[in-house]
Amino acid sequence: MKTRDRILEVSLLLFNEEGESGLSSVDIANALEISPGNLYYHFKGKDAIIRALYDRFDEELRVILRGSKGGVASIEDNWVYIYILLEEIYDFRFFYRDIAGLLARYPDLAVRFRSLIAAKRNNIAQIIDDLERPGLIRVDKRLKSPLADQIITTLTFWLAGDALTKDVHDGPALIHKTVFQVMCLMVPYTGEAAPTVLGRMIRHFEEAKQ
Amino acid sequence: MKTRDRILEVSLLLFNEEGESGLSSVDIANALEISPGNLYYHFKGKDAIIRALYDRFDEELRVILRGSKGGVASIEDNWVYIYILLEEIYDFRFFYRDIAGLLARYPDLAVRFRSLIAAKRNNIAQIIDDLERPGLIRVDKRLKSPLADQIITTLTFWLAGDALTKDVHDGPALIHKTVFQVMCLMVPYTGEAAPTVLGRMIRHFEEAKQ
DNA sequence: GTCTATACGACGATAGAC
DNA sequence: GTCTATCGTCGTATAGAC
Numbered sequence: 001m002k003t004r005d006r007i008l009e010v011s012l013l014l015f016n017e018e019g020e021s022g023l024s025s026v027d028i029a030n031a032l033e034i035s036p037g038n039l040y041y042h043f044k045g046k047d048a049i050i051r052a053l054y055d056r057f058d059e060e061l062r063v064i065l066r067g068s069k070g071g072v073a074s075i076e077d078n079w080v081y082i083y084i085l086l087e088e089i090y091d092f093r094f095f096y097r098d099i100a101g102l103l104a105r106y107p108d109l110a111v112r113f114r115s116l117i118a119a120k121r122n123n124i125a126q127i128i129d130d131l132e133r134p135g136l137i138r139v140d141k142r143l144k145s146p147l148a149d150q151i152i153t154t155l156t157f158w159l160a161g162d163a164l165t166k167d168v169h170d171g172p173a174l175i176h177k178t179v180f181q182v183m184c185l186m187v188p189y190t191g192e193a194a195p196t197v198l199g200r201m202i203r204h205f206e207e208a209k210q
Numbered sequence: 211m212k213t214r215d216r217i218l219e220v221s222l223l224l225f226n227e228e229g230e231s232g233l234s235s236v237d238i239a240n241a242l243e244i245s246p247g248n249l250y251y252h253f254k255g256k257d258a259i260i261r262a263l264y265d266r267f268d269e270e271l272r273v274i275l276r277g278s279k280g281g282v283a284s285i286e287d288n289w290v291y292i293y294i295l296l297e298e299i300y301d302f303r304f305f306y307r308d309i310a311g312l313l314a315r316y317p318d319l320a321v322r323f324r325s326l327i328a329a330k331r332n333n334i335a336q337i338i339d340d341l342e343r344p345g346l347i348r349v350d351k352r353l354k355s356p357l358a359d360q361i362i363t364t365l366t367f368w369l370a371g372d373a374l375t376k377d378v379h380d381g382p383a384l385i386h387k388t389v390f391q392v393m394c395l396m397v398p399y400t401g402e403a404a405p406t407v408l409g410r411m412i413r414h415f416e417e418a419k420q
Numbered sequence: 421g422t423c424t425a426t427a428c429g430a431c432g433a434t435a436g437a438c
Numbered sequence: 439g440t441c442t443a444t445c446g447t448c449g450t451a452t453a454g455a456c
Contacts, residue, residue, distance in 0.1 A: 003439075003440090019310075019314060021311055021314065022314065024430075024431055024432080025431080025432070025433090026430090026431070026432090034440075034441090035440065035441055035442075036432090036433090037433095037434085037435095037440070037441060037442075037443090038439070038440050038441070040432090040433070040434080041439065041440075042439090044433085045432065045433075046432090097310050098308060098310040098311045098314070099370065099374060100229075100307050100308040100311070100370050100373055100374070101231055101308040101310070101311035103374070104229060104231065104232065104308070110377075113374070114374065114375060117374065117375065118375075140404070140405070140408065142408060142412060143394060143397065143398075143408070146390070146391055146394040147394070149391065150360070150364070150391065150394070150395065152371075153363060153364060153367060153371050154360070154363060156367075156371065156374065157363060157366075157367040157370065157371070160309065160310050160367065160370070161362075161363050161366065161367070163310055164309060164310070164313070164323070164324065164327065164366065165324060165327060165328075167320075180356070181356055181359065181360065184353060184356040184357070184360070185360065187353065188353075188398035188399065189398065194350070195350070198350065198352060198353070202352060213421075213422090234448080234449055234450080235449075235450070235451090236448090236449070236450090244422075244423090245422065245423050245424075246449095246450090246451090247422070247423065247424075247425090247451095247452080247453095248421070248422050248423070250450090250451065250452080251421065251422075252421090254451090255450070255451075256449095256450090
């Protein structure tokens with residue numbers, strides 16, 4: 001069982017580093033210093049590796065989503081939660097760098113990925129409600145759905161967007177920036193507290209940069 | 211010069227319909243009912259076709275961006291402008307379905323694409339200022355940059371996001387939805403007028419659906 | 421300008437020896 | 439489990455005839 005795990009580990013590293021589409025099964029075998037034949041003994045091609053990696057990601061993310069139930073009772077809790085979410089995604093970031101291409105190549109993953117995003121969206125909608133009940137935010141009923149969509153868009157395309165504007169990637173620092181970005185979407189709905197909340201956010205993220 | 215134009219036309223159609231990555235130069239030749247050799251006589255491979263298509267897109271979009279200078283003096287103007295922008299993008303939508311993958315395959319396009327997005331962002335930032343001067347919106351100074359980023363994200367990934375959540379695509383109806391989505395980002399900053407503006411927006415987009 | 425034919429390389433996949 | 443060797447497929451690219 002040792003080689004099997006090494007394959008997964010190194011593949012994840014490689015995919016995150018150089019992207020999935022540019023790598024062939026032979027490349028992966030080379031990086032592991034094993035033969036292509038051996039690789040095929042453990043996984044029937046690159047597909048199987050990717051599916052195995054997705055299994056792990058899907059499982060871990062759903063644990064996080066379940067964990068949020070009732071656990072977000074303040075704006076600060078919301079920060080922390082978004083952090084946890086983004087860190088998990090970052091660990092499997094190759095899935096998000098080129099989602100469209102990936103799902104086109106692996107249609108069976110598309111079904112599962114969609115279901116996962118739907119779960120994420122429910123989650124966000126739930127949190128919006130949870131924050132509104134004690135009056136921490138106040139959102140026009142008609143804007144709730146667009147707001148949830150907007151947050152999902154950000155949570156889905158932060159990595160792709162970063163890759164698009166810059167040549168060198170920010171690395172983990174991008175996580176801070178994205179949490180800030182998501183929180184900025186909520187700020188206008190905190191009413192009179194907005195300037196205060198924003199000030200606190202900015203201070204926090206300035207510190208995080210160092 | 212006839213065949214050359216037909217190649218571009220049919221390629222654009224095909225790319226928009228079925229995506230770029232799945233199509234080979236032979237596929238394109240087949241669709242045109244010409245031989246691969248003939249295709250290569252006009253364009254040195256799929257790359258050259260894509261570059262030629264990008265030339266057209268880049269040029270047309272920059273014309274639109276230039277046209278907005280000083281032309282956005284009300285929230286309604288802003289609608290219209292976003293419409294024009296999205297319609298242009300829709301005509302070349304294959305560029306946006308899988309941007310990351312595409313730019314990885316054609317690094318020279320990446321440079322130009324980034325420059326185009328930067329121009330778009332300047333444009334949006336300008337419009338935010340233009341709307342703020344007569345008091346149509348009021349945005350906390352610290353939120354301006356995140357707001358512009360957010361709008362750019364939406365304008366960049368609306369197509370990818372749609373492809374992600376659904377199996378069948380909305381087609382042009384998605385344009386309406388996305389304009390609405392962008393306008394929702396501005397609404398919280400219209401102050402007391404927000405409920406009115408939102409009401410007007412919703413009415414408008416309900417009509418557009420039919 | 422357009423065709424047919426073909427060479428070349430990359431990648432996925434498997435068979436069989438150790 | 440791991441290796442070497444090999445085959446088939448597919449996409450790119452060019453040569454040469456019409």
